[in-house]
Amino acid sequence: ATRWQDIQGMNNWKGVIDPLHPDLRAAGIRYGEFVEAVYDAIDMEVESEFIYYSLYGKSDLFPNVGVTSDYKITRYLYSTLVVEGWRTAFDGLHKRSSTTWIGYIAVSSDQETRKLGRRDVAVILRGTKASDEWYVNSEFMMKELKLLGLEKPLPRVVEGFLSMYTASDASKMFGDSSLRDQIFKEVNKLVEVDYKDEDMSITFVGHSMGAGMAPLAAADYGFNKPRIAEGRTVMVTAFVYGAPKTGDGEFKKRAEESCKIIRVVSTGDIVTLIPPVSLTPPGIYQHVGVEWRVDWSSSPYVQDLGFGMRCHNLELYLHCIAG
Known part of the structure; x- marks a missing residue:
C-alpha cells in the first residue's frame, strides 16, 4: 500500500496509530475540523426562520468559521426527521417530520490532491443539534438493513440512524430526497464524471450522532459504489469521533467487509457506550472498525473531566489528537 492508503486504513491502521504517524494526526485534525465547521455555522437562533440550517452558503462556509482548507464544498446535505408514536403526544399529532442541515460534501483541490496523493472526497455529518434529533436518537430499537x-x-x-439516513418528505424544504440519495448522487458524480480517471478516497466523517450514521453510510457506499475500472483505486473509509454503536454483529461483519472504519474514542466519553447495555440485550450492539484511543488526562491544559458528556466534546478530541 502507498502511504495514503495506509492512512485510509488499507492495512487496518497497523503501525500508524501507536506510535501516531504525523499523516494520521493531520488527517484526524483535518476531518474533525470539517465537522466542527458545521457546528460553528448552524443557525441555532430559536426565533430564526432558518433554525437548524446553515448561516452561510457553500463557498462562504470555511472562511466564515475560520477553517483554512484546500477543499471545495460541492453540496450541502440535509436529513429528514420523522417523529412518531409517543414522542408526538404533546403536539396532538400522530406523526410529524422536519428537515435539518446535517453536513456537506467537499472535494480536495488539485494542489491538495497532489499533496495527499489522491483526490479526496469528504462526506461530513455533524452530531445532534435539533430538538427532534434527540427524539430520533432515542429510537434504540433495531431495524433490518437491506x-x-x-x-x-x-x-x-x-x-x-436508519430513519435519518433514508427518510424523505417532499413537502419540507430540502426534504425531497433522502440523505442517502443526496450522498450517492453527489459522490457518484465526483467518482464517475468529474474525476473519473483518478485514484480517490471517499471519506465519511462524523461526530456523535454523525459518527453513528457515518459507518452506515460508508458501508452502504462501499457495498453499492459504481464499478471501478481495473488499475484505479477508490477507497471508502470512515473517520468517526465519539461514536455510539450503529448496529449488531452482522452489521459489523458486513461494514468491515465493505469499507475501512477508524473510531476515535476519548477517555470517559459516555456516548461511546450508547445504546446502553441496560436498555438492550447484551451483545446485540457492537462497535465497528479499529479503535484509536485518545486521552485528555495526559494534557497539562485539561482539567480532570471524569466521565460523561464533557469528555464527548469534539474540540477536546482534536486537542488530544494534536498532542
Missing part, C-alpha cells in the same frame, strides 16, 4: 445485500441473517442497525 442495503448491504439480502443474505440471511440480515444486519440490524439503530432504527433512528
